[in-house]
Amino acid sequence: MPLTHTRDLFAKALKGKYALDAFNVNNMELLQAIVEACEEEKAPVMLQISRGARQYANPVYLKKLIEAAISLSNIPIAVHLDHGDTFQLCKECIDEGFTSVMIDASHLPFEKNAELCAQVVEYAHKHNCVVEGELGHLVGAQFDEGEEGGAYSAEGHYTHPEQAVDFVKKSGVDSLAVAIGNSHGAYKFKGEQHLDLDRLKAIKAALLEAGLGDYPLVLHGASSVPADLVKEINQFGGGMGTDTAGVPESDIEVARRVGCTKVNVDTDLRLAMTAAIRKVFAENPKEFDPRKYLGPARARVKELVRHKVRDVLHCAGHAFD
Ligand code: G3H
Ligand code: 13P
Ligand code: ZN
DSSP: EEEOOOHHHHHHHHTTTEEEEEEOOOOOHHHHHHHHHHHHOOOOOOEEEEHHHHHOOOHHHHHHHHHHHHHOOOOOOEEEEEEEEEHHHHHHHHHOOOOEEEEOOTTTTTTHHHHHHHHHHHHHTTTTOOEEEEOOOOTTTTSTTTTOOOOOEEEEEOOOOHHHHHHHHOOOOSEEEEOOOOSSSSBBOOOSSOHHHHHHHHHHHHHHIIIIIIIEEESOOOOOOOOHHHHHHHHHTTOOTTTBOOOOOOHHHHHHHEEEEEEEEHHHHHHHHHHHHHHHHHHHHTTOOHHHHHHHHHHHHHHHHHIIIIIISSSSTTOOO
C-alpha cells in the first residue's frame, strides 16, 4: 500500500472516535517493531521523525526504511515531522513527501508562534501537506496548579481554551498539540499525577463552539513510563531514578474519548528497548552479536506497541475502515 495521507487518517480517526498512534522512529528495529505490531493489530499508524532522528539516522536512510516498511505491509501509514523547529526543516520534509509536519514554536510569544505556523501552513497546503501546531508549554503536572476548575489564566503554561480558538484561526493549523499537564520523557511527574482533562474538554468545546467543528487535538508526552520496565532496567544494571512516572493509561483513555485524535509515544519504546537489551547483557555478558540483543529489543517494542494500539488508543482493527 502507498503512503496514506495524514489528512485521511485524521478524518477516519475522528469519525471512528479512536486515537491515532504516533510513534517515533530512529532506526530499523524500532520501525519494524512498530509496523509489524500495527500490521498484526490492523491499526493505521503515524510514523514520526524528529530533527534528532534525522541527524542520527540520516534522512535518506529513514526515507528508504519507511519505503521498505510501506512496501511490506498493508496497513495505512503516514509520515510526520515531529517537533519541527524552523520553517526550513518543515519545508525540507514537505519537499521530501512527508504527509504532515509539526512546527513547534510554542516557546515563542503567541503572535510569533501563530505567525510562524501560518508561514508553514501556507507552504504546506500548497504542497499537499498538513500542519500541527502547539500552544502552551509541556511543563508537566506540577505547574499551573491552581488553574484547574475553569479559572484558566491567560498567562499560564497550559493551553487556554479561548486562546486555542484564536490560535487555530490565526495560524490555520490543521491540528493542535495542547499542554494539559503532559511533558516529554521518563520523569513527567513526581508521584502519581493526572492530566487536566477538564481543560482538554474545555478546549475541545471552545473549538466546536467557535465553528471549527470536531477539531483534532494532539497529546504529546503520552508515554505511561511503565513501572515494570523501569524496574527491569534497574534490575539489570540501569540507574533510572525512582521518581519516574508517566501518564496513567486511564487518562489517555479519557483523553481519547474527549477528543485527542493523535497520541505521541516515544519514551515507552525507548524503555522497552533498553530493558530488553540490558537483560541480554546482564544474563549473558559474553554476548556480542547485535542481532542477539537488538532482536529481543525489537520483540519487546513490538509487544508494547500492540498493547498501546489495542488496549489504550483503540485504533486496532481500524486499518481498513
Ligand atoms: O518529543 C520528542 C520526541 O521524543 C523525540 O525526541 O528529539 O530526542 O528525537 P528526540
Ligand atoms: P513521550 O516522551 O511521553 O514518549 O512523548 C513523545 C512525544 O511527545 C513525541 O513528540
Ligand atoms: Zn512531543
